[in-house]
Amino acid sequence: QVQLVQSGSELKKPGASVKISCKASGYTLTDYTIDWLRQAPGQGLEWMGWINTNTGKPTYAQGFRGRFVFSVDSSVNTAFLQISSLKAEDTAVYYCARWQWDDLTGYFNYWGQGTLVTVSS
Amino acid sequence: DIQMTQSPSSLSASIGDTVTITCRASQNINSYLNWYQQKSGKAPNLLIFDASSLQSGVPSRFTGSGSGTEFALTINSLQPEDFATYYCQQGLSGPWTFGQGTKVEVK
Numbered sequence: 001q002v003q004l005v006q007s008g009s010e011l012k013k014p015g016a017s018v019k020i021s022c023k024a025s026g027y028t029l030t031d032y033t034i035d036w037l038r039q040a041p042g043q044g045l046e047w048m049g050w051i052n053t054n055t056g057k058p059t060y061a062q063g064f065r066g067r068f069v070f071s072v073d074s075s076v077n078t079a080f081l082q083i084s085s086l087k088a089e090d091t092a093v094y095y096c097a098r099w100q101w102d103d104l105t106g107y108f109n110y111w112g113q114g115t116l117v118t119v120s121s
Numbered sequence: 122d123i124q125m126t127q128s129p130s131s132l133s134a135s136i137g138d139t140v141t142i143t144c145r146a147s148q149n150i151n152s153y154l155n156w157y158q159q160k161s162g163k164a165p166n167l168l169i170f171d172a173s174s175l176q177s178g179v180p181s182r183f184t185g186s187g188s189g190t191e192f193a194l195t196i197n198s199l200q201p202e203d204f205a206t207y208y209c210q211q212g213l214s215g216p217w218t219f220g221q222g223t224k225v226e227v228k
Contacts, residue, residue, distance in 0.1 A: 035217075045157075045165065045208055047217040061216045095164055105153040105171060105212035111164035 002026040004096050006112035012119050017084040020115045022096030024077045030054045032098050034079040035108065036070060040092045050099065051079060086119045123147050123211050127220035133228040138199045142223045144192040144209035153212035154192045156185055159222075160205045168207075169194065199225075
């Protein structure tokens with residue numbers, strides 16, 4: 001069965017970097033794009049962007065350009081999110097999700113379990 | 122960007138009740154509207170896609186309706202496992218945007 005398994009929680013100091021992994025199983029990573037979403041404590045869902053898992057080309061939503069980097073290693077069926085120069089406001093749960101295209105639209109039908117990143121001195 | 126507005130932000134209901142959550146888009150999104158359920162500490166789970174199509178494995182007490190700019194999620198005969206937060210999401214164009222969520226709580 002399809003699964004996206006993310007790496008564990010992280011506690012980082014301001015200014016540090018973090019790299020979160022999202023390992024796909026039950027399908028070939030390069031058959032679908034991977035999107036990243038953020039959920040700040042007590043808040044709603046915010047789409048960060050997506051990565052073309054075939055070409056490795058990322059697309060970032062406004063507000064996530066500069067310190068956020070999406071990457072993929074197809075040899076291990078894994079996508080990554082790296083955040084640099086961490087700030088307290090980056091504290092959130094980060095989700096990877098698989099977008100399923102359905103004609104002209106689509107939906108997120110598989111999600112990772114989420115990775116909590118806490119930024120605190 | 123397309124803005125999605127849900128109402129209410131929260132509601133209290135009892136087991137067996139029928140509840141309706143509404144979602145409004147800032148522009149016409151055809152039927153390109155998805156609904157997700159999120160339980161505390163868990164990832165969101167797809168309930169409804171394309172406004173009214175039930176995702177495989179989702180109980181039939183969940184129904185979606187609407188098109189254009191006005192949508193609704195109805196839960197018939199609310200069950201204990203349905204107490205959660207619900208989000209709508211537009212699938213017309215990127216950036217994909219979500220409503221702010223509706224928390225369904227026990228009365």
